[in-house]
Amino acid sequence: MKTADPELMRAINRLNVLDTVRRHGPISRIEISERTELSTTTVSAITASLLDDGLILPRHEGDIRNEAVRGRPRVALELNPDAARVVGGKIAANRMVFVVTNFRGDVLSKLALPIRLDRQPIGVIADLVEDGVRRCVVDAGLSLEDVDSVCLGFPGVIEHRTGYIRSSPIFRDTNVDFASEMSTRLSTPTIVESDAHAITLGHHWFGKARDLEDMVLISLEQTLGLGVLHGNSLFRGAGGLSHNLGDLVLGMGPNGVVRLSSQAGESAILGEQQADGRFAEAIRLGRGMNHAQALIKADDDRLIGAAIRAGEAVGLTIANIVTLFAPPRVILVGSSLALGEPFLNSLRDAYALAIPPSLRGVSELVFDDSTDDFWAQGAAAVALYELYESPWNTTGPAL
């Protein structure tokens, strides 16, 4: 257990204040004091230090002041957008998306690269990622030295704490120390995180879970991922390992265990169409889901069947996850949502069937079809959160 000393005390309260400023837009010291339950004195001291470090700014213009109120007007404080810049990236098998954001998480530039990295040697992947980060930074009119940190979201099992990619469909090898590799290449602190975790934090900060401190997110992409928000922070498994939902077992079939990935993974849904040459080409180019969508609209029976089966499998899985975590909301994201009604309806039906009666109504299902840059923005949020926690200049005691 971390030992509690005055420094930790201050770090906690500082983060608390900073996070309050981030969440509640321009906000006066008094309101911060009410929300955090810190005394106005303490808030004053902490905000002074944050102002001194340039992390927040007073906003004089356009005071949101109620004109009919007397007394000294409140000074609204807000994040200094230019206090830092980070890069967030979503790396998938057939595409990479990067964003550069400011300290508030506003996107300054986006870059989408529809490149297949799948199974390339590590060096090639690192080259391509490095290039993407550098280009996106240049697009934002910045240089890498202006960037404070980078966070890359990967599918698979990612150990955020150590920066190792334990296993990922993108890498042929296991246990790749990708964080160190990229930190060296970019000479900027780089962290890796599960893509599902990244978009989970993204939803907590910018998306469909801003109002919640607990929730669960399920990502349906090539890999099936899980993110759990618990008490406003990401719940990373025991060893800091991320969860790999695709490995979950749904039951025993004639050929051994049936895993979720074999029912609802991207390749499981699309793979049944191998015969069709044009479709195979689309898959290879990462347009499989769009193509599948078109086929479903055209009443392609085989694909509709696959989508229904996938929806059932995912619906059951969500019911199981809800049984374990009982979150107030479950957010579903990922390319598989593009399969449309056949998939979503069977998912909803299976969920309704499988959810235990006692938990009926506890969780609401929310579908989110955000684009890839939202994932990257989530990764940026992960990077920003670590900046918020870091000590900064700390406006040393004796100056």
Next chain:
Amino acid sequence: MKTADPELMRAINRLNVLDTVRRHGPISRIEISERTELSTTTVSAITASLLDDGLILPRHEGDIRNEAVRGRPRVALELNPDAARVVGGKIAANRMVFVVTNFRGDVLSKLALPIRLDRQPIGVIADLVEDGVRRCVVDAGLSLEDVDSVCLGFPGVIEHRTGYIRSSPIFRDTNVDFASEMSTRLSTPTIVESDAHAITLGHHWFGKARDLEDMVLISLEQTLGLGVLHGNSLFRGAGGLSHNLGDLVLGMGPNGVVRLSSQAGESAILGEQQADGRFAEAIRLGRGMNHAQALIKADDDRLIGAAIRAGEAVGLTIANIVTLFAPPRVILVGSSLALGEPFLNSLRDAYALAIPPSLRGVSELVFDDSTDDFWAQGAAAVALYELYESPWNTTGPAL
């Protein structure tokens, strides 16, 4: 987020020191300082306060002193066993077990009552539990006024935070505020907790997880429960709800969803034998599992079949839990373990088959056939932990 003030700081460090004394037996201040990474000054101050409150005691006799060492000898400190007494209880459908323990968790008296409470009205259950607690306290040579708190472990979905029993096979009703009810009856603070959580903490304190700060426990009784230890503390779901594993879905069968409880619940295993009059009687009296054990030894085919099916279902479920939490150890407890080899072997086989290759070797399975009083002792540990956290006299600032 809780605001950090000096009081919180002290509370944290105090708990840390107290817990270190609990875990590492008689221990000197210097060793506490090393383990907690607090300065010797701080440890000295905190231990002084703990001594003052009578929670710990110096041990002069039998100093574990290395005779060949010079200098002032270390004074070993240990928990004051008599600083408090608590009652822990395990309440099951067909039996209740209580223990009274001292501040260290040593059992002072046990009481096992093989009574069927199942579906009795709340008032009757409360009567019986009250009676059990009172008797066990008397057996320990104490009076209820000597008892500082009571913790009762129930099967089902228990909301520890509020003291509500959301649903339990023992109660006909749902959402029973049993903690308040018993607190009033006993005029002693009483908390309720999931039986699975109780034995999870029990294993962390006294049993097969003393060396771990993360682990998962699965309880196989009438109800199938889950306990997750995360960073030395119980992980209680989002809303503080406990998990009910039996509701997990294993797949779709011909008659709708197949839940784990229908494969591996006590009644699922035993229920198939309804024909046999003597067996039915044994079940009614809560001796079902013992009887089943005998039948299995006698090569009863139907029961062996049921045990094998149950083992498979549990094995798959454990694999899924491991996929989600990746704990270093999974402890299995509960009456169903008595089914013996057919059950355990099929469980192990199914687990080995279902665990994803990437997680092979991450978790070890441990079977624990502790008796009921160990469950009750776990409940006592839950009660004790809350005492450890509570402020006590705090040796007020100005004396």
Next chain:
DNA sequence: GTGAATTAATCCGCATAGGGGAAAAATTGT
């Protein structure tokens, strides 16, 4: 336009916490 009223933010002094280093305490060895 000037002063009263009002509200926000800061300053001052206090209490408590933890840490470092010196001093005291309790031993063993010579």
Next chain:
DNA sequence: ACAATTTTTCCCCTATGCGGATTAATTCAC
């Protein structure tokens, strides 16, 4: 008896947060 050694406590310092008084910046009333 005194030196050496190790543990524990004592004294002083700094940092933190808080309550109450003070100062700052407005609006309203006349």
